[in-house]
Amino acid sequence: MTDxxxxxxxxxxxxxxxxxxKNGEVFDSSEGRDPLTFLVGHKQMIPGFExxxxxxxxxxRREFTLTADDAYGMPSDExxxxxxxxxxxxxxxxxxxxxxxxxxxxxxxxxxxxxxxADFNHKLAGESLTFSVEVxxxxxxSETELDHGHVHGPGGAHH
Numbered sequence: 001m002t003d004x005x006x007x008x009x010x011x012x013x014x015x016x017x018x019x020x021x022k023n024g025e026v027f028d029s030s031e032g033r034d035p036l037t038f039l040v041g042h043k044q045m046i047p048g049f050e051x052x053x054x055x056x057x058x059x060x061r062r063e064f065t066l067t068a069d070d071a072y073g074m075p076s077d078e079x080x081x082x083x084x085x086x087x088x089x090x091x092x093x094x095x096x097x098x099x100x101x102x103x104x105x106x107x108x109x110x111x112x113x114x115x116x117x118a119d120f121n122h123k124l125a126g127e128s129l130t131f132s133v134e135v136x137x138x139x140x141x142s143e144t145e146l147d148h149g150h151v152h153g154p155g156g157a158h159h
Contacts, residue, residue: 004138006056008041011151013137014053021065021130035136042149046071046129053133061134071129072122079120080109088116098123 006012013035018028030036038044040054048070056062068074091099093111100106103120110117145152 004057006040006053006135006138009141009146010040011037011137011139011141011145012040012053012135013037014133014135016131016133019130019132021128027124027129037137037151039141039145039149039151044150049131049133052131053135056133056135058135058138061132063130063132065128065130067128068126071127072125075121075125081118081120082115083118085112085114085116 004010014037015030015035016028017026017031019026040050046066048064048066051070052062052064052066085093093108093116095108095110097108098105099108099118101118106118106120107123108116109119142152
């Protein structure tokens, strides 16, 4: 057994369940899947998640709640844009659907004959989030992983 702790420039693998504290709804979980693997301290995770997990050892479980500011931030009108309906070609658009663009995922808020209102705010913006997290593996990042800023191999990039 190692005495390593989760810290910057380590590769951490964790099992987690994320819930909304307002109603207990699970919004994401690694349950039944491979653990989430990330390079600590390289902005791959929401800010508060890493801060709350720093110093954790393999086998340690932590539970914490993050405010919206430490998670996905507050929704912003700057992230809501109007796009010409022509840009979507023959796609049948319905308010509430999520689509992917070069700028990332967005939710269709409104569709008119000429325009589509696209909301690029993260779907969990404005929400407090509760996490239950267990550290399942820790290792030092390789020089290549540090240079590239992400994990290589299982659970990471393969290139």
